[in-house]
Amino acid sequence: MNWLPDANILLLKKRARIIQGIRQFFIDRDLLEVETPSLSQSGVTDQHLACFKTYFIGPEISIEKAEPLGTPLYLQTSPEFHMKRLLSAGSGSIFQISKAFRNEESGRYHNPEFTLLEWYRIDFDHFQLMQEMDQLLQQVLSCEPAKKMTYQHAFMQILQVDPLSASLEQLKEAGQSLHLGEVLDNEKDFDTVLQLLFCFAIEPVIAQEKPCFIYDFPASQAALARISPVDKRVAERFEVYYKGIELANGFHELNDSAEQLRRFEHDNCLRRANALPEMPIDFRFVASLNKLPNCAGVALGIDRLIMLATAQKHIDKVLSFSIKGA
Template structure:
């Protein structure tokens, strides 16, 4: 009997629905006068983030007969850096729907090659942008109005601990109480302990009825978000969840050149601690920041995940043409 693994992992009926959802997304941005852009998938630089593992490839010049000279290139883990270069060049508010690539990611909500929606809104601070993102989800997925809670408040609600003021000893007690000691690594890192608690004991319960924004993530998890002006322990970063699934990760974007450089160097120090090779810092991106990134907020949304929810599917495999194991 011939195997049917040649067939798409999603039904043609669902792929038609997927196309309609993407069409509605483009219509949403068109009505709001937000420019659609395209940026490279292949890049000379990649992320310094130790939590992301990119794919690499080699470019050989057509003028090099013996292929002895090659250039290492990276598949994009996100269009963020290129899009911010466009913002610095005064593109105005922009969005992009594109394929992104992340190694070591596969499962119900992950595929090594996936579709990302990335959106940047000029002159828009975090709380205002959260309202815009909420409006997007109401329009595209017919979601109810979302709820909001701070990272600090959600820890107090579920685990009765303040992640901003607690020390490592306090957090380790929570691990012992919840029988999670097997998840503790040899090197005690307070931030990693907090992230583990959030992922295992809080995230699965978020957005059970309505979508939920969790905002003001700790400064140690800032990525490229502004540090809050009133409380340096937290950043202007948010994530949105529905039925325990993370749908998007957003920032009021960092615009300071020196701080960007400092964070990239810190990333490489963290890579060294984890026995990972350092990564070249993207100087094209840094030069754009030095020239002037306008005040803006941005979000990266997992498009396959929101289509999965819209079509009431259990896995993103069911809404993409060919999943990794059929590619």
């Protein structure tokens, strides 16, 4: 039986140096490093994310709230909710390098357990945060300054369709050349169609020579971002890509508890409609949002970043042990 690590020791040393450099990047900017739980009593409601679920059996279990197997707990897909509770409590700007978990496929860019860098900047908007992230990417990847492009412009340039005004049928027509067959033809959800088109038509084209920030996502994909006061059709959200790899997702953070609760409830409606289990809403997080200071935050996949920095073609090659060898 093969017991060796997936990554060779030389590459693991390079990985360690990269992470040390990332940590120093934030220390030099006076951000507080924090630690938050991997386990939570709430998961995430986003229908495109799947949480690992386990049960806690201990002496402090509330019999009324516990399921037959114990108190359900979820491994976190991101430290976001807990980090924002720290921000609301007055932590100031913070960062964290931690493990995150998503019960999804294992493949070239995916491992169910992965390392995530997440940071939040008080009194930054998403444009200021993009600028800081660009500086980090240049440091780690020795790349050129990133390009910036709106979500709308990317669709119009590559697919010749406006994602903010097109009908569902117009979007499907624009995607006919992608040969997605029944997957596209039978899809009824507008945002799922947008995501399919983005994934198969836009991601492979953009950011081949330098990183590219895509910003001003449709308001329907706001997630935890504010809606733009300039154009209500878009959210103050961005993603960054390089050489066909999605690296990060960031927001000018929403700090409206009522609006965030509405979005979570809408997510669970979508889950019911798609025969997915509803997820318990994190009401502690929701309650904290009205105290959240003006800030912007972003989550960046460390393993994918190291793939690019070390010219590796598969995520397994930058992990000591992938899920296949753990």
